[in-house]
Amino acid sequence: MKPSYRSREIIRGCVVLLLTAIVFGGAGCSKIKNDNSTATATEGGHGGTAADNSNTGPSTPPAPPSAAGEGKPTTWEANATSLNGKDGETLTLACAPGGTAHSVWGSDIYTSDSSICTAAVHSGLITFQKGGTVTVELRPGRPIYGCSERNGVTTSSYGSYQHSFVFKTPNTEALVKEADDQTPVMWNTSPAIVTFEVGKTYKFKCPADRKESSVWGTDIYTLDSSLCNAAVHAGKLTESGGAVTIELRPGEDSYKGTMRNGIKTNDYGKYGQSFVVK
DSSP: OOOOHHHHHHHHHHHHHHHHHHHHHHHHHHHHHHHHHHHHHHHSHHHHHHHHHTTSOOOOOOOOHHHHTSOEEEOSSOBGGGGTOOTTOEEEEEEOSSOOOOOOBEESEEETTSBHHHHHHHTTSOBTTTBEEEEEEEEEEESOBOOOEETTEEOBOBSOEEEEEEEOSTTHHHHHHHHHHSEEOOTTOOGGGSOOOTTOEEEEEEOSSOOOOOOBEESEEETTSOHHHHHHHTTSOOTTOEEEEEEEEEEESOBOOOEETTEEOBOBOOEEEEEEEO
16 A cells, blocks of 8 residues: 555655664764764873873983982981980981081080081081081090181080981091090190099090180199190190090199290189199
8 A cells, every 4th residue: 555645754754863863872872982082082091101201202211229218308406316326326317518517515426416417528428518417327426526627617625415427437436545545625625524622633635736715724733724735834745636645633823824835824823723744
């Protein structure tokens, strides 16, 4: 039977709707796929990350393993007391470049409240400009700490202190032994830093190139006199420096100044503590 005109129109309309659905359905899937591809490239996965980094230029290479383990960063103000360690413990510390000087007491053996980084410059291990890594060993206290001028750092002397530190190097023990044998001092150092005990002797080491500093007395000197200049005055030392041994003596009622060996000493009245140069 031949289909009517209305039936043909209905069939034609269905065909058109079917074709339209196919066309738009394909386009819709294509868009979903493209959206997913874009998301994968920009939001996750190794491929996306690599693509992004390829346009940023060469990246900074990671630090070598040795640099990462060079030491715990510390400030130039930090001292060994702040480490809260125990005697015998060693710690490796990294001093930043561009450091500034802070107080240091001692020479080769330092009081624990001394600036570690500044002491390291004094020891010749690092510089203020470049900084660097050092290893310290915490040690018991000492009855006396010397002083010296090295590498642009002048340290101070000190008497008894409860804790010390040294730097661990191949020469550590030799330096410690030398400091034990002869406490290094400067030309303005007096024996007043020591624990006073009549009859006790101490051995010091005076540097070269004498610098003038006050002395009171002749042969028997006030305890606050420059020990190195007193030794030159007593004829036991030259301006070239060297070892000096002193003995602690009781105070005198008066001290007479004289001119000897290019050094003029001063008069003084009663003073409670004295020393002689052996």
